Amino acid sequence: MTRFIDLVLNGISLGSVYALIALGFVIVFKATEVVNFAQGSMLVLGGYVTTRAHDHMPFVPALLVGIAATAITALIIERVLIRNARGADVNALAILTIGIDILLITELTRRFGSDVLTIGDPWGNKLVHLGNLSLPQARLAAITVAVVLLTGFFAAFKYSSWGVAMRAGAEDNEAAALMGIRRGRVTATAWMVAGLLAAVAVVFLTAFPSPGLDTGAREIALRAFPAAILGGLDSTGGAVVGGLAIGLAEAMTAGYSVTFLGGSLADVIPYLVMLVILLVRPSGIFGTRELSRV
Amino acid sequence: MTAGAPAQLKPASDVPTLVVDSVSVAFAGIKALSDVSFTVVPGSIHAIIGPNGAGKSTAFNVLSGIYRATSGAVRFGDDNLLGLRPHRIARLGVARAFQNIALSKGQTVAENLMLGRHALTRSGFLTSGLRLPSATREALVHGARIREIADFVGLGDKLAKPAGMLSYGDQKRVEVARALACEPRLLLLDEPVAGMNAEESTYMAALIAEVRRELGISILLVEHDMGLVMGISDRVTVLDFGRLIAEGTPAEVQDDPNVVRAYLGTGEDDNGERGR
Amino acid sequence: MSSALTARLRRVRVGTACRIILVLILAVLPLYLDNALLQTGLFSMAAVVGAIGLTILTGAAGQLSLAHAFFLAVGAYSYSYYAGVKDPSGASKAHGLGMPPVLAMILAVATAGVVGLLFSPIAGRLRGIYLGVASLSLVFIGSFIYENARGLTGGFNGRPATEFDLFGFHFGQDNPPLTVLNVVFGRFERLWYLFLALAVLAYIFGVNVLRGRMGRAMQTMRDSEVAAATMGVDIRRTKAGVFALSSMYAGLAGVMVALAFTRVTPDYFILPLSISYLAMVVIGGLGSVGGAALGAVFVTALPTLLSRYSGSLPFVAEPASGGYDAGKISAALFGVAIVFIVIFEPGGLSALGTRITRRFRRSKTEGPATEPKRAMPRSGTVTRTQEDPV
Numbered sequence: 001m002t003r004f005i006d007l008v009l010n011g012i013s014l015g016s017v018y019a020l021i022a023l024g025f026v027i028v029f030k031a032t033e034v035v036n037f038a039q040g041s042m043l044v045l046g047g048y049v050t051t052r053a054h055d056h057m058p059f060v061p062a063l064l065v066g067i068a069a070t071a072i073t074a075l076i077i078e079r080v081l082i083r084n085a086r087g088a089d090v091n092a093l094a095i096l097t098i099g100i101d102i103l104l105i106t107e108l109t110r111r112f113g114s115d116v117l118t119i120g121d122p123w124g125n126k127l128v129h130l131g132n133l134s135l136p137q138a139r140l141a142a143i144t145v146a147v148v149l150l151t152g153f154f155a156a157f158k159y160s161s162w163g164v165a166m167r168a169g170a171e172d173n174e175a176a177a178l179m180g181i182r183r184g185r186v187t188a189t190a191w192m193v194a195g196l197l198a199a200v201a202v203v204f205l206t207a208f209p210s211p212g213l214d215t216g217a218r219e220i221a222l223r224a225f226p227a228a229i230l231g232g233l234d235s236t237g238g239a240v241v242g243g244l245a246i247g248l249a250e251a252m253t254a255g256y257s258v259t260f261l262g263g264s265l266a267d268v269i270p271y272l273v274m275l276v277i278l279l280v281r282p283s284g285i286f287g288t289r290e291l292s293r294v
Numbered sequence: 295m296t297a298g299a300p301a302q303l304k305p306a307s308d309v310p311t312l313v314v315d316s317v318s319v320a321f322a323g324i325k326a327l328s329d330v331s332f333t334v335v336p337g338s339i340h341a342i343i344g345p346n347g348a349g350k351s352t353a354f355n356v357l358s359g360i361y362r363a364t365s366g367a368v369r370f371g372d373d374n375l376l377g378l379r380p381h382r383i384a385r386l387g388v389a390r391a392f393q394n395i396a397l398s399k400g401q402t403v404a405e406n407l408m409l410g411r412h413a414l415t416r417s418g419f420l421t422s423g424l425r426l427p428s429a430t431r432e433a434l435v436h437g438a439r440i441r442e443i444a445d446f447v448g449l450g451d452k453l454a455k456p457a458g459m460l461s462y463g464d465q466k467r468v469e470v471a472r473a474l475a476c477e478p479r480l481l482l483l484d485e486p487v488a489g490m491n492a493e494e495s496t497y498m499a500a501l502i503a504e505v506r507r508e509l510g511i512s513i514l515l516v517e518h519d520m521g522l523v524m525g526i527s528d529r530v531t532v533l534d535f536g537r538l539i540a541e542g543t544p545a546e547v548q549d550d551p552n553v554v555r556a557y558l559g560t561g562e563d564d565n566g567e568r569g570r
Numbered sequence: 571m572s573s574a575l576t577a578r579l580r581r582v583r584v585g586t587a588c589r590i591i592l593v594l595i596l597a598v599l600p601l602y603l604d605n606a607l608l609q610t611g612l613f614s615m616a617a618v619v620g621a622i623g624l625t626i627l628t629g630a631a632g633q634l635s636l637a638h639a640f641f642l643a644v645g646a647y648s649y650s651y652y653a654g655v656k657d658p659s660g661a662s663k664a665h666g667l668g669m670p671p672v673l674a675m676i677l678a679v680a681t682a683g684v685v686g687l688l689f690s691p692i693a694g695r696l697r698g699i700y701l702g703v704a705s706l707s708l709v710f711i712g713s714f715i716y717e718n719a720r721g722l723t724g725g726f727n728g729r730p731a732t733e734f735d736l737f738g739f740h741f742g743q744d745n746p747p748l749t750v751l752n753v754v755f756g757r758f759e760r761l762w763y764l765f766l767a768l769a770v771l772a773y774i775f776g777v778n779v780l781r782g783r784m785g786r787a788m789q790t791m792r793d794s795e796v797a798a799a800t801m802g803v804d805i806r807r808t809k810a811g812v813f814a815l816s817s818m819y820a821g822l823a824g825v826m827v828a829l830a831f832t833r834v835t836p837d838y839f840i841l842p843l844s845i846s847y848l849a850m851v852v853i854g855g856l857g858s859v860g861g862a863a864l865g866a867v868f869v870t871a872l873p874t875l876l877s878r879y880s881g882s883l884p885f886v887a888e889p890a891s892g893g894y895d896a897g898k899i900s901a902a903l904f905g906v907a908i909v910f911i912v913i914f915e916p917g918g919l920s921a922l923g924t925r926i927t928r929r930f931r932r933s934k935t936e937g938p939a940t941e942p943k944r945a946m947p948r949s950g951t952v953t954r955t956q957e958d959p960v
Contacts, residue, residue, distance in 0.1 A: 085913045090699045091634045099908025106901040263718035271707030282695045384802035396797035398790045413802030422782025423775040
């Protein structure tokens with residue numbers, strides 16, 4: 001039983017990180033119809049800047065620098081590239097972000113060399129003991145931070161003018177324009193929020209017990225894609241549910257050593273879950289279904 | 295038809311009746327069509343009119359299988375169209391010309407028209423890829439027919455042009471020609487003259503009349519242009535807010551108090567000059 | 571009309587003549603190139619085949635796929651499984667069926683097609699972008715299988731790929747010996763002609779498919795699913811069919827890679843490979859078969875050429891020096907090319923080529939040159955407004 005609870009906590013912690021990244025995918029998709037394949041390298045970028053800044057300052061300011069750098073990069077991508085590709089279709093925009101991803105990751109790989117960086121988070125390898133359970137502090141911190149950020153996000157989404165615009169804009173661009181909502185500001189904010197989420201998520205992706213930060217974090221970020229798709233690419237709530245589901249599934253398969261052909265299924269479980277869900281519901285669990293059927 | 299029309303041009307004998315029987319459609323609880331019924335007699339031109347948002351396009355989307363009706367039935371001869379996917383409906387001989395031009399703009403007019411032959415041809419990946427004799431023969435036979443249809447709508451000299459390079463009026467005619475290329479028994483025309491100038495509009499009206507005369511097929515028409523509707527239709531169905539409010543000959547409908555109220559109520563300004 | 575027709579015919583003939591000359595040049599190249607360049611050529615021709623498959627799927631049919639690396643792997647592994655035998659030393663657990671290589675090649679391509687069809691419940695129902703993300707999963711699930719299904723794949727170290735032979739003529743060794751114009755025809759020269767033949771066939775087949783009935787159907791489907799369906803195109807079947815066809819192209823490319831490498835190893839068939847294929851077809855111009863071939867050669871050959879001549883190119887750093895080495899320069903170039911093309915020239919190299927040739931003979935003719943421009947679909951008013959409920 002202890003083991004089960006341990007795994008559940010583990011899964012929730014991992015899932016909340018996935019949820020943050022998946023939410024980044026969804027916000028950007030809702031605002032600009034872009035499936036952002038560059039999210040993975042933005043994550044690595046955030047981690048890299050935070051680590052480098054940490055050489056000169058304490059962790060929290062360093063993280064703020066990392067967040068700022070990632071958000072600004074996202075903003076530049078949106079302003080300079082995405083905006084100029086207006087009129088390109090969804091596929092072309094996705095391909096555009098793949099191009100951006102290649103550029104970012106090439107430069108980051110050059111900077112990383114073969115290093116594995118430690119991001120310098122304050123939790124280190126410390127554990128928390130709760131009865132029989134002992135959990136890495138970083139895991140609890142991940143859950144706490146995710147809850148705070150998600151609450152903040154959904155509050156903003158519901159009450160702020162940006163959130164109202166996001167929701168209206170996603171439903172009807174023309175109506176939003178009539179309401180005097182400035183699309184430009186809405187989409188720019190969406191990209192910056194996605195950057196912020198990526199920069200925070202990377203801290204927990206690379207914190208103990210993970211070995212540290214290298215460019216491989218980009219592929220871990222891709223595992224949040226199934227989370228976003230599973231919930232439905234245009235559903236913010238779905239991203240959170242999807243993230244948690246993927247995190248739990250992964251923690252359970254890893255914890256109970258579920259194997260297939262002798263390999264641990266935990267490596268591919270997010271993708272298997274995604275395929276199964278898509279078989280049943282081609283637009284995810286909470287995604288908007290197409291009116292037309294052809 | 296300008297040239298001597300082949301025999302297959304007159305399938306008039308097997309044009310079935312279209313019966314729309316109390317069809318309702320709802321989106322997220324909002325009724326877009328409620329209990330709409332009408333009948334299209336074989337070989338007739340039947341118009342659906344109504345103010346914006348009356349449900350005309352929804353009706354078309356149900357007929358061509360794009361939307362699923364919540365209840366009701368649509369019978370075309372012995373077949374029930376409801377529940378069939380669009381390509382099955384197309385194969386039963388229901389073709390549609392779109393209001394917003396839905397051509398492949400990068401493909402030539404000929405290629406766009408050949409798409410209309412899709413259900414009538416067989417070539418798959420292998421036969422086209424290897425250019426087997428059957429594919430070549432098919433291309434020849436159907437290519438000839440495409441030229442006839444293009445001549446018929448007056449586009450014979452534009453077959454090799456990319457569809458996107460034609461004028462708006464010509465593109466609308468390609469739409470109609472593509473639908474004709476399906477050898478339909480029922481032709482759905484979604485606002486065929488919307489956005490056209492007077493000259494193009496007159497040409498289109500004559501074309502529609504000629505299609506009926508030459509082919510003897512049924513034509514169901516959604517149109518805002520009252521001049522066109524009243525001039526060529528045999529019967530008119532009037533929708534408002536998803537309901538059928540009147541039906542009859544053009545003369546009957548014009549004098550119907552419900553119709554007058556519906557049109558006056560929403561203003562006289564939607565005469566088909568919207569969009570584009 | 572008739573003068574336009576002759577002009578058109580002449581244009582087609584010019585295009586065909588250019589292509590024939592190109593193939594002839596490629597046919598004499600082995601007499602002049604060294605083995606390293608021949609090897610690069612082999613990989614380029616394999617990539618040409620794979621890229622044509624992807625441009626049909628993503629360019630012509632508008633279905634984004636990141637699963638291309640997976641289907642290359644299916645082709646490569648199935649070939650080496652069908653043609654291979656169990657390692658007598660027991661070093662590898664992989665076994666095989668010992669079939670003749672020609673049969674193994676055909677079956678490997680068929681296997682890739684069947685696996686592609688198995689994916690059709692997903693490939694047939696998802697719209698472009700959802701398919702893009704869903705197809706990502708095949709790459710990762712694939713990696714899992716290559717490393718764990720050791721009996722088939724040989725696991726982490728992979729398995730050898732049986733050399734190809736055709737009616738006793740061996741492509742992997744000097745048997746029977748062959749010398750042409752004083753050049754000994756070894757493995758690389760022999761494989762060169764095999765690959766050239768396969769690439770030319772794949773090209774012709776691809777062009778014919780796109781010009782044929784299914785090609786028209788898929789391009790209309792890309793521009794408007796509603797319009798295509800209303801004209802009688804079975805969307806699900808078409809999507810599933812195109813996906814399977816593209817998988818078969820990838821499968822053949824996989825077999826070619828296996829033959830060029832002589833080994834099949836799991837570390838090759840990873841996400842970056844899928845992304846390179848996407849880069850090839852975007853750079854070449856989505857939906858253009860010729861463009862895909864150009865893009866494939868560019869993306870495949872550039873890194874090797876850069877590193878080969880790095881000594882005389884001052885801007886190329888040594889590998890692992892922390893600077894921009896050949897690999898990183900090419901990656902960055904591909905990234906820039908993709909971004910540039912999506913924003914400024916959605917038709918890619920092929921549209922650029924068309925535009926230049928048109929400028930040269932502007933006075934002569936109007937209309938598109940030999941190949942109609944198949945640009946990346948712009949989201950028109952068409953799809954969107956049509957799906958408004960009212």
